Amino acid sequence: MASQGGSSRRSLSLTNTSLQDKKKSSDGSNGGPESARKSFSASRSVGLTGERTVKRLRLSKALTVPENTSIQEACRRMAARRVDALLLTDSNALLCGILTDKDIATRVISRELNLEDTLVSKVMTRNQFLLFLTL
Structure with missing residues (x-):
């Protein structure tokens, strides 16, 4: 080898x-x-x-927004930070979901939802799981 x-x-x-x-x-x-x-x-x-x-890789802080943010505002923030996903937090600032560019394409654009009126909580991916590695 x-x-x-x-x-x-x-x-x-x-x-x-x-x-x-x-x-x-x-x-x-x-x-x-x-x-x-x-x-x-x-x-x-x-x-x-x-x-x-x-x-x-130039890792940066994760982009987080409240779950009551509009899709339009979420897209603006994603574009400004040049990221393809953001983490969503509930009223207690706890992680409650993720919104990706694929979610926007398949759940918003394809259904012709209004970007200003639709909240990210309606189209986000919920029930994400976390994997912790311990040695």
């Missing part, structure tokens, strides 16, 4: 080198330290399989 990982890395670096050589010949750049630095940092953050590290 270890030898396969090493050969993948070697293969990847050869591929990157040949791509840089092609770029040099096509755009006349010399592929100096700056381009090497960019390719190195890109390869470190993405990894060999195209996966991103947790640090690169």
Whole structure:
């Protein structure tokens, strides 16, 4: 197994080198330290399989709104934060559901509900479950 990982890395670096050589010949750049630095940092953050590290995910606080928020306001907040889901809270500020872009498409848009008058509580996904891992 270890030898396969090493050969993948070697293969990847050869591929990157040949791509840089092609770029040099096509755009006349010399592929100096700056381009090497960019390719190195890109390869470190993405990894060999195209996966991103947790640090690169740029996790942010969850977007929460009260369950009596209109669909229109919820969509505005989702767009402003560039997220595809938000968490809904009840009057006690406890989690009571989730609203996703799919919920909006299938339960609001497809049924032609009024965005201003429809509350997120009418179309949210309820009864979500939480999974806790303990060691």
